[in-house]
Amino acid sequence: MENILQKFLFPPPPHSAFVAAMLIISFGAYGGFHEIIGKHLQYSKLFNEKKTCRSADKPKAKQPITVAGRVGMLIVYTPAFVFGSASFFLFTDGGLRFFLIRSALTLHFLKRVLEVVLVHRYSGRMGLEAITVVPLGYFFGTAAVIYTQHLSRDFPEPPVDLKYAGILLFVLGITGNFYHHYILSNLRGKGEKEYKIPKGGLFNLVICPHYLFEILVLVGMSFIAQTMYSVSLTMGSVLYLMGRSYATRKWYLSNLKTFPKDIKAIIPYVF
Incomplete structure (x- = not known):
């Protein structure tokens, strides 16, 4: 199996890249499983703002923190786009492959930002979990892909x-x-x-x-x-x-x- 991977992949950089990779796969499986069983990240049509009926002797339930859908999605995509753009100034070395992966990531998130502003229509809101977890995931994922590619430049x-x-x-x-x-x-x-x-x-x-x-x-x-x-x-x-x-x-x-x-x-x- 290792010999097959060596034909298609760069050698992993030092410091437990394999462990990091397995954590990513596990996190994705965990998130997908939660979606299936109904524990959704709170955005789009799966946003479910829980409402509690108030009786005479019970105080009004505290409402969850939310933002408008368009604002929330801009928060989600912008950090990854900014890092992708900044990577051209942070890492001036590389080669064709490094240029292509940075360009692809930056274009991918630029498209998403432009769609939020110019294409999509929003009728709902986004919960606090979605506007913290999702942008962090996109940002660190983008940064890690670019940095790992940078570390592989001499392989x-x-x-x-x-x-x-x-x-x-x-x-x-x-x-x-x-x-x-x-x-x-x-x-x-x-x-x-x-x-x-x-x-x-x-x-x-x-x-x-x-x-x-x-x-x-x-x-x-x-x-x-x-x-x-x-x-x-x-x-x-x-x-x-x-x-x-x-x-x-x-x-x-x-x-x-x-x-x-x-x-x-x-x-x-x-x-």
């Missing part, structure tokens, strides 16, 4: 070069992700807040095609980087997105009675 290149295949997957993924986000943004007219069943593109097969294409983006970036850390981060993210998509499909089935039961969560005809 020999993997015998199998995947960076060009990674570019292709990244472009396909970011394009498909944007297209399906655009479809979602046009579901509701001005002033409308109710949720509707998305149609068009791959929405006729899965309820979260934007997550499917996001996975292609992540796989593409791990192909560009070809480090154990980037691959493990992708695996952890895939596990979480699968759990989140399962929870999203469950929400549609519970709240929209006309939702077709043959539409899967994220993988057409399978899951």
Whole structure:
């Protein structure tokens, strides 16, 4: 197994990179499992602000801290974008692969910031957990991928070069992700807040095609980087997105009675 990995990945930098990788995968599996059992990160349609009825002898329950959805999502994506941009000034050495992975990460989060400002429509709010945990995860994940790539600069290149295949997957993924986000943004007219069943593109097969294409983006970036850390981060993210998509499909089935039961969560005809 180790010999196979050596054909596709840079040698791991010293100081327990393997342990760090396993922690990432475990965290992703943990987050995905929590989504499946209903313990969601509080944003989008899965935001569930608990309300407690007040009786004559009971004080009003303390309301959770929330922010507007658009503000919350800007908080989520901006730190990672800033670090990706800053990395071009922090690390002036590298080479083509290092340039490509930094560019891909920066473009990925720039797209998300621009979508928040110009494309998405928000009707809900975000809870405190989401606006602290999620941006930290994106920021440290981005920083770690870039720094690990920096540490790998003096290692020999993997015998199998995947960076060009990674570019292709990244472009396909970011394009498909944007297209399906655009479809979602046009579901509701001005002033409308109710949720509707998305149609068009791959929405006729899965309820979260934007997550499917996001996975292609992540796989593409791990192909560009070809480090154990980037691959493990992708695996952890895939596990979480699968759990989140399962929870999203469950929400549609519970709240929209006309939702077709043959539409899967994220993988057409399978899951």
